[in-house]
Amino acid sequence: MSNTLSADARALLFTEARTANLFTDKQVDLDLLRELYDLMKWGPTSMNSCPVRLCFLTTEEAKKRIMPALFDGNIARVQSAPIVAVLGHDMEFFEYLPKLFPHAPENKKIFENNETAAQINAFRNSTLQGAYFIIAARALGLDCGPMSGFDNARVDQEFFAGTHVKSNFLCTLGYSDASRNFDRGPRFEFEEVCQVL
Template sequence: MTSKLDNKTQAQLFTEARTFNAFLDKPVSDDLIKELYELMKWAPTSMNCQPGYYVVVKSADAKAKLNKALAPGNQQKSMAAPASVIIASDSQFYNNLPVQFPANPTAKDMFASNETLRDTTAFRNSSLQGAYFILAARSLGLDCGPMSGFNNKVVDETFFPDGRYKSNFIINIGYGDASKNYPRGPRLAFADVVNIL
């Protein structure tokens, strides 16, 4: 990877991409969701731990269950979106480390014996994977509406009753209705948030 992406590609991923609150009545196929995962799975994670777990909520029954956990301001837009994806973390991710990260044969035991390290690692890296999920979706022509306005406890009890997985955040995905976008908010200036030492 030695070449800079062209401006059009950068725009689709970053500078012209928006957070969408409304979507067109156009379905997102299971095949496209699989293609999305096959892209985003290459996201970097510490020790290649890959704790992310993804529940794609599409059916009317699943949407009704999710709706009970959403903050009022997120209900209508999520129910209208073609799909809502629960980005979660696997609390038992370390069981995969002997295969995923053979370079360190003690990695599994390190996480198994340290709950704080395990939980922090799972949350941090599933967040990173969720960010790559957004980039992968955008690269495939999908729009995203990530959100954190929901009751994690209700989501976990509903979708992960055995307690193994923990919800992190939710992303509505589909084909955005740009006519319903809010004006784009400004971004912080380089000088305000970057310090090169």
């Protein structure tokens, strides 16, 4: 068994993958959402903190609830998507460290009285988990449209009220209408942004 991904797998995940702008009418099997999570959850986070929290909007009624929080440029994208995922982070993730990081449960104390450290850790690691989410979705044949461009406070009130969860970003899921994708944007070359010391 090879320890590297095939060229086809790399293309699926990275080199040929595109950000979905609009979607076809093909629906997503909701069983894929559990499969997606069960794949993405294995990606590493600091102290195995796993702060990401997910809210999947799968019905028209649920998607209508997020519309008032969207910036104008994202409304059509969300409307066309079979599923919209709200990716958030639990600001009290550290409460679960004794379970998730059992060989050093005392690390909970690092964050209990340090809101800044907790906020930085929650945001950083939920963003990492968001990247795993995108890769896992692509691995399962789904197209993704990750986006900012929304009022976080309104989303938090609508979907995470009464919790310690704050929204990070949104990600539409489905099967892309490739004809509606933007042209691929350029990327930096290695020499432009990398140092090898």
